[in-house]
Amino acid sequence: MEAPGLRRTTGTGRLDYPFESPYFIGLTDLFMVSVGMSDRADILSDDPAVLKAMIAALQAENARISASLQAHEQLVQALRLRIAKLQKRAFGKSSEKIEREIAQLELALEDLLIAVAEQRDGAVEDDEPAATDTPAAKAKPHRRPRVSEETPRERRELDPGTCCPDCGGDLRVVGEDVRELLDLIAAQIKVIKSARVRKSCRRCEKMVQPAAPSRSIPGSMAGPGLLAQFLVSKFDDHLPLYRQHEIYARMEADIPGSTLLDWCGRAMKVLAPVIERIEADMSTARPSPALPAPPQSGATKKAGTFSPASRH
Secondary structure (H helix, E strand, O other), rough: OOOOOOOOOOOOEEEEEOOOOHHHHHHHOOOOOOOOOOOOOOHHOOOOOHHHHHHHEEEEEEEEHHHHHHHHHHHHHHHHHHHHHHOOOOOOHHHHHHHHHHHHHHHHHHHHHHHEEEEEOOOOOOOOOOOOOHHHHHOOOOEEEOOOOOOOOOOOOOOOOEEEOOOOOOOOOOOOOOOOOOOOOOOOOOOOOOOOOOEEEOOOOEOOOOOOOOOOOOOOOOHHHHHHHHHHHHHHOOOOOHHHHHHHHHHOOOOOHHHHHHHHHHHHHHHHHHHHHHHHHHHOOOOOOOOOOOOOOOOOOOOOEEEOOOOO
């Protein structure tokens, strides 16, 4: 039975496996089914024989999708097990290679979980899903997102009015039903114009003008918020500058890649004292003993943690 396979399409249109090991190629060839059924009711035939044939085809398609969903679930478990095993070996001699393998597996697992969710019906998110004996209950429940209490909350009140729609009587409040929706305010580019007003004294004709506000990078248009955003995206989210250029272009701000490179380098120069202070604190960290990791293949390993030395 053929199960759907998941491969990614590159910018040139070439299908590329996210992981090239024999272990993964054998599994990724299981995914991607195309469903070509029409959902238009106006082209359905009135012929009972045709309708029966369509029902049979839909049932067969449903069976194929169910089988592919089970294959997805099995592959999810296999990938999770593989990732867990690799994470336990992440401190070995080839840890850098293992970390790359883990990253590729996690990317493939994420794509696979998206494909599984696409084939499922939507489920209501809950803090504690109700217990049930059905096979679907064995799947990992969808937990509601947890948002900090400090996160701003906007109340939108839907009031039915003051008059009863049936008899016209006055309505009184007896309660309310509240549901929360997690939303994101999209980032936007804005231009801040600093207008330095010049004034002259009527008595002595002295010219008075406030000093120009300082800039994070002298002589550049980059504000502190923009610099913080693209530096975090570059070094923490590992988002290349050419992709950030495309993101800003969608915001109707054409920031050339050469300009982003210049800003990045000059921002690192401005932040150099902060970086040096962090490195100095890390260099004075004291090693603390810790339990060694489980030996792999009979080899023993030493382990330890570092904590910053306190300053007195």
